[in-house]
Amino acid sequence: MKKMIAFLLVVLVSMSLFANGSQEAASSASGKTPVTLQVSIVETDWLDAWEDGMKPAFEAEYPWITLEAVSLGEEKRDYHATHAASNDLPPVMQTDVGGLYYDLVDEGILLDVSGYDAAANIPQSYKDAYTYKGVLYGLTQGAxxxxxxxxxxxxxxxxxxxxxxxxxxxxxxxxxxxxxxxxxxxxxxxxxxxxxxxxxxxxxxxxxxxxxxxxxxxxxxxxxxxxxxxxxxxxxxxxxxxxxxxxxxxxxxxxxxxxxxxxxxxxxxxxxxxxxxxxxxxxxxxxxxxxxxxxxxxxxxxxxxxxWLSATPESAFGLSKVEDKNVAEARDLFYNWLFKPENFKWIQNARGTLPVLTDMTAAQVKLPDAVKVFSTATQSxxxxxxxxxxxxxxxxxxxxxxxxxxxxxxxxxxxxxxxxxxxxxxxxxxx
Amino acid sequence: MISRKRMARTIAGELLFLLLTLFVLIPVYYFIIGAFKGRLDIVKFPLSINLSMIKDVGFSNFSYVFKRMKMFQALLNTGAITIFSLVIVVICGSLAGFVISRVNRKFFSAVYTTLVALMVVPFIGCLIPLVIQSTQLKTYNSLIGCILIQSAWNLPFAVFLFTGFMRALPKELEESAYIDGCTMIGTYFKIFLPLLAPVTATCCIRGGVGIWNDYLVSNSLLNSVQTPTLMVGINMFFGARKTEYGYAFAGIILASLPIVILFLFLQKYFIKGIVAGAVKG
Amino acid sequence: MKDVKAMALNHEKVKKNTPFERQRTITGVCFLLPTIILVAVFIIWPLFQVFNLSFFEWNGVSSTKRFVGLSNYTTLSDLPGFWEMSWGTIVYAVGVTVFTIAISFLVALFLDKQGKARINRSFMRVLWFFPCLLSMAVVGILWRIMYNYNNGVINTVLKSLGLSPVNWLETYGVTRWAIIIASVWTQVGMCVVIFLAGLQAVPIELFEAAEIDGANSRQKLLRITIPMMAPSITINMLTTTIAAFKMYELPMIVSNGLPGYNTLLLTKKIYDLGFTSHDFGRGSALSVVLILVITIISLIQLFFLRKREEV
The missing domain is CATH 3.40.190.10 (Periplasmic binding protein-like II)
Incomplete structure (x- = not known):
């Protein structure tokens, strides 16, 4: 009996050794090579919105791309630091001002996103905060x-x-x-x-x-x-x-x-x-x-x-260098998709923060009443x-x-x- | 008279001890009931639980955690890392302990001293060099890489334990085997291996708990999407702005069940079978 | 006694060059090889890298490093709160070791079979071991909530007993002990197991003989149990001290190093230097210093404890 259990355990565990490596290559109707895109942008605040809303919506629109969110706990920086050392940063990732992220820009790992459609609707002052040595390396998730x-x-x-x-x-x-x-x-x-x-x-x-x-x-x-x-x-x-x-x-x-x-x-x-x-x-x-x-x-x-009131862009979403052309394409598609108001509202509303995209319509923003009042007050x-x-x-x-x-x-x-x-x-x- | 006095003292002692045990278990109780409560109830009424709290939540925390953490895959990965590392640690450690304790050469005792000295190295300092090394060795983002690192970092203590244990075994054991014409390998398998159960159990529990609960190695050497592990998964619920205590507690319970079961299986070896020198360092 | 040992040693010296012994040595090296390779590749090599890094200025990402000689070491004491942290680390390590050993020894005496058991002992053993099964990060979160001033478990209990709540995490002198209590909580179970194993090994005949001689229970404890337990005490002391010096998650999560730099342990500072300040050179220098300190302390411990064991 004991031996049986042990044997079963070993078989199960050995299976897992191999199960991880082989990602199923489901062929898609569009004729595109299936791509898995990793993103490290999800936080507990919008984990549910991500799993139930954004991910399915994106995957329905681009069926050959599978989104995978790297779990982000409180310390995203140690994940980014160790994975930068091994050249395995997620293609779409959260960035902050300064520190590690400046070093990554220096090394050419974080890319300039100023050419993307996504960058068009972010206020200039927020872009300035995320510009280092002329490189715009992140678009903020909120103010x-x-x-x-x-x-x-x-x-x-x-x-x-x-x-x-x-x-x-x-x-x-x-x-x-x-x-x-x-x-x-x-x-x-x-x-x-x-x-x-x-x-x-x-x-x-x-x-x-x-x-x-x-x-x-x-x-x-x-x-x-x-x-x-x-x-x-x-x-x-x-x-x-x-x-x-x-x-x-x-x-x-x-x-x-x-x-x-x-x-x-x-x-x-x-x-x-x-x-x-x-x-x-x-x-x-x-x-x-x-x-x-x-x-x-x-x-x-x-x-x-x-x-006087402090107003600053929060953490931003940036792009890291990717060798694989298909992944790079998926990354760019996702990035532009993410900053469309109808998609960005998922994040926005899950957190109830002030809108950062200039082309967001009033209907897309759901704010608690108190925040609305605050929002007008900030302008003066x-x-x-x-x-x-x-x-x-x-x-x-x-x-x-x-x-x-x-x-x-x-x-x-x-x-x-x-x-x-x-x-x-x-x-x-x-x- | 004396016996009654003594009995009173014994009972008082027992009670005191029971109280201390309960006190020690408060945090455990806290998170177990927490897994069945909602966010606000956990914070507002830390120690109490009643039906109305459970009614809203029930096992929903568990099912949520199961879904989000990729629990099955995470269990397999963590299980694989733990089991294979322990196998390597026990085999290498016991062989090394056998040699060090039984063959009297300067080189071997030098190896022993080095290994014992390496017990003091804090892992955190070596993290970045290890990550870079694992990319060079092409073991990055594979369970094998994790297993090798975990076994290496657990080996010094294992060798320390095994050597201590085997030093205490009487010399005659070995000598009689040689007289019977056994080789050294034969002696190890026939004479020593069967005696090692208690120290192996100690080694497995000490090492196993550490490897099972590891966050640092798997977070930095594995890609948490492709190869999720338990602790990295649980960490997801401790957000920068919002901590999902209910989910985290449910995750902790699910993640520690296997290790509790392992302990229940192994604990009799700890206590019952242990021979005189089990703890002789 | 000594002479016998010396004779045995001489005996072996004579035997060393026989073909039998030579073959034993060769097999021995083969047996040791996997251990040596694993340790060399995954501990010694990174350790060497750390040592090497401690002479450079490096941010962890850049492909170039700048050689700075010894300045990483000489500027360590300029770190804000360096001495407070160092002292805090030592107090923490000593406190954890002393209390873990004392408490787990008493608990082991209670849990030992030779005591007259009223409550199921093996069940109690499992209960006492349970905290050890949790990861440090989890333990940290738990105790953080326990110590919370406003709605923490401990203060809730204190208030319900009519006592005034204690500001566990913001008071100089108190927070340190709060951290030590949490750490002892996680370590006790493991030490109890080792002590129990040691207690089982004490021959009952010794107690019987002592009882015939009319020894009371305190004398039995001091004269028989503790001396016979010396090996277990050694191993527990050593592992607890090392674990305490290597600890970084628990204080980081429970108290965030507050108040001041009181509970900011050096290991956590190594982490901060690397991952917060991106100053891996200085972080490595601090690692090297810490390793040296732990080694020296462990050696001293080992020396004294071994001496005790031989008496």
Whole structure:
């Protein structure tokens, strides 16, 4: 008996050794050679939309191409780094600004996509962010803004019928929430560097922005020359903000923030607009109605001044070099297909983010109400680009670490600002 | 009197121990019930479960995971990597242990020292050189490449275990075999191999768990589309913005079932058959 | 005793050059060959590459590397938080080793057959071993959720007992222990198995003799069990220390290295240098340093433990 089982197991397992190699070559009616195209663009947010919508739709249109999505967990970079070392990058893949992806452009592995139809309908500013040494190597999947989400049900209990509109009001509001409702005022997804930077960076730019003018913050921080120590207002505001952050915020994932808002234990959250639909429905769960969820541009401005808001392209989709002609053809077909509004809406709507394609019709975009309001508000704000476009990944992480110490009350604001200054001056983006 | 006092102490000890065991098992309990709950319930009520939670979810997490992870193919791949690596590790390790413990030459003890020293090398540092090497050796994206790497990295510890075990076996065993006219190969097969069950079981469990649960090697050396493996599949549910805990927990349960069964099969060898020197390093 | 050993050694020395012994050596080399080849190709060669890389500046993608001599090594201490990380790694390794050994020894004593069993022991053994069967990434996620301040399992339990919740992952001094507890949780089962095997090997006659001499249970533990278990203690110490030094996923997932650089272990830093900073040269230099440190610590351990065993 035991031997039988062992034998069967061995047979089964040996079969698997060979089963993988032979991809079935189903002949197609169109006379094209069947191609399997690998893409590494799918994330948990639109995994279902991909499997149930996009993949079948594309394969129906181009029957000789089979799409295969490389699973992307949280760390797509290690997959890309190791597979770059073995020349096995997926033909269509997610890219980011800087780091590994610049190296890949340098090596000619990531291709210039400016000639593709897909590139026609992306706003120029987003293309600029993904242009390195004249090569446009990625078309963004969405626009990233930072936003303040408010649970108005809690705010009403604290005596606020409308959202705060400037920094002093915001701090007053935090104070009222804590004192009058006993709930936490604000939380942030501190475990992710992008979201952790949001309150910090928004404070800096709202303090310095009007003095510096548009685009200067980015140039200065990129060259390591930005001076945040000699502007005492920055440390002061960080110090004002820190006590109102919910305990545990520096360890929160974006998922944890959603959970906290769903519990109704916190009144406000600073988060990216890409989590908007999650957080809005969470606030709906907590307060009984989604209309209690409000999404606004973080009011970190001085009273009477125009607000500064971070606006940056998110991760992008790029193309990598492929030797096989059939695969290259399939890759190009898919890429142009992907950025057609009727197909791109799958991704767009699964995540509930702001549209990035200029030719998308209103009917194709499904947005939660709160996001629609936010969307119009963004147009009247000054914008600057987010941290991950301006500092190296290492600095990005180290500053996140320093902010963690500040927000969890382990260190003071003065000390933290000095430490952060040292960190990015020592390792600037432009060396 | 004394016996009653002692009994009370024993019972108290047992209870304390039982409590500790329960405490240790809380995380396990947490993820097992989590597999049957929805996303929000998992976070909001971490430790409780009731019928209304299960009613909505049931086994839907499992069926979803089965579909998305290419579970069958992943199981076969991971199974193949684990079984073949273990076979190589046990054969090579026991032969090496046999030689090192039985033939008294400087060269052999030098090999032994080197192997033991190699136990300390952290895999993560060698990852990129290994990837480049596997493209040069044309073993990239094949199970064979994975199997070879896994067996090589598990061999030092296996040799360490086998050598220790065989050193403790009495010399007379071998001598009587030689007197009977056995060759060295014969001695290994007839005398030593039958005695190795316990240490082989130890080796299989220690190595097997590591290989089965490996993420790094299969993620970097295999193409996750063509050759999916379990851990790479589960990792898919831990997204950058959204973590599907329910799916992940269901995946974890499905993925660890085989290894639990393996352990149940092998565990009696751990305990019962082990001879004096099983753990003599 | 020593003399007998010496005699045996001499005896073998004499025998070494007989045809029989020569043939044994040749067979022996053949037996060892597969192991040597595998290890040489898949461990030693990459290790050599790592050593080589540590003198270059390389981003992992580019086809050219720039020779920089020793500067990768000399600039290691300039890494932000380098000393904090190093100290954290050592505390972590020591903490994990000590607690794993202590707890698993006690558990093994309880699970051992010689104790008077009330609960089914072999079932309990399986339960205790269960955590070992999970992958580190999974364990990391589990404990991350357990330690969550707001709705984590541990704080939920504490609150329901009327205690105040602990900020496990943001407090200097506490987070380190949180990580150590999680790691001990994963390691204990494996050590228990080895200890159980060792306990089985202690001859019952020794206990019987001691009982006749009127020894109490503590004396029996100190005089018989622990000395007889010395080999198992050695092997467990060694493997736990090495595993602790090589650990990188668990602290990375549970605490993300916070607070400060407190729980950022050096292995994770190697990973970061390679995959986040694309600085494989420095990453390799740190690997080399770490390997040296672990080797030295393991050798010291081995030396002392062996000495103990021989007593």
């Amino acid at each position: 990233a803004f930072d936003a303040l989400f408010l649970n108005m049900a809690i705010l009403k209990k604290a005596g606020w019928d409308k959202a705060p509109s400037n920094w002093d009001e915001f701090i007053q509001c935090c104070d009222d929430v804590v004192k009058k409702t006993g709930k936490a005022a604000l939380t942030v997804a501190g475990a992710k560097n992008t979201t952790m930077w949001m309150p910090f960076e928004t404070i800096i730019v709202n303090v310095l922005g009007d003095k510096l003018g548009a685009g200067v913050y980015e140039t200065q921080i990129r060259s390591g020359k930005l001076d945040i120590v000699s502007e005492p207002e920055i440390a002061k505001r960080l110090g004002q903000l820190a006590p109102y952050l919910m305990t545990g915020s520096s360890q929160n994932s974006e998922d944890d923030v959603t959970a906290i808002m769903a519990e109704g234990s916190c009144a406000m959250a600073i988060a990216g607009n890409w989590t908007a639909s999650n957080i809005c429905s969470a606030i709906g769960t907590a307060s009984g109605a989604e209309s209690n969820a409000l999404m606004i541009v973080p009011p970190f401005n001085n009273a009477g001044k125009k607000v 704000a000054n914008t600057f680009s987010m941290s991950f476009n301006n500092v190296t990944e290492t600095v990005n992480n180290d500053v996140q670490r320093a902010l963690g110490d500040l927000f969890s009350g382990n260190k003071g604001a003065q000390e933290t600002v000095a430490e952060i200054q040292k960190l990015y001056s020592a390792d600037p983006w432009n060396k």
